[in-house]
Amino acid sequence: MEVPLDLYQNQFTCPGCHAVQQVNAYVSDKERLELDMARQVAGNEAWRRLLADGVACGRCGGVNAVPDDGSVQLACSFCGAAVLLSDHVDAGAVARHRLKHGVFAMRDEALRANAAHARKVNTVVAVVVALVVAGLVVANLVATRH
Secondary structure, three states: OOOOOOOOOOEEEOOOOOOEEEHHHOOOHHHHHHHHHHHHHHHHHHHHHHHHHOEEOOOOOOEEOOOOOOOOEEEOOOOOOEEEHHHOOOHHHHHHHHHHHHHHHHHHHHHHHHHHHHHHHHHHHHHHHHHHHHHHHHHHHHHHHO
16 A cells, blocks of 8 residues: 655545545654655755766757756756656655746845835935925025015
């Protein structure tokens, strides 16, 4: 019997007797979490090795550099064939790397938007202060001439 290790799956159907059984009866949640964490760490290490060593093309065997840009595939620089990175490392590691790039891109965009907003607010405040000061100067000049 093959017990699912997915942490989101709490029950499974026995293929022999078709009875629904609890996963916890065979493997504890703690053990499943530890196995999942070990799998993720191994996938991340394989991803780092892939970035460092490059990836071999399945068609021509040429070793291609892997860009650190969140890509899930690349074109072989020797023959032009598509090389799926998930064929060489765990798809979860590729997805986590892609998610990391997406999160950092969102963060960078939010920081740029915040800086632009701060510049806009500072400009508006400076203009309002300048207008108030100019108004006070004009009012003072008008008051002293009477």
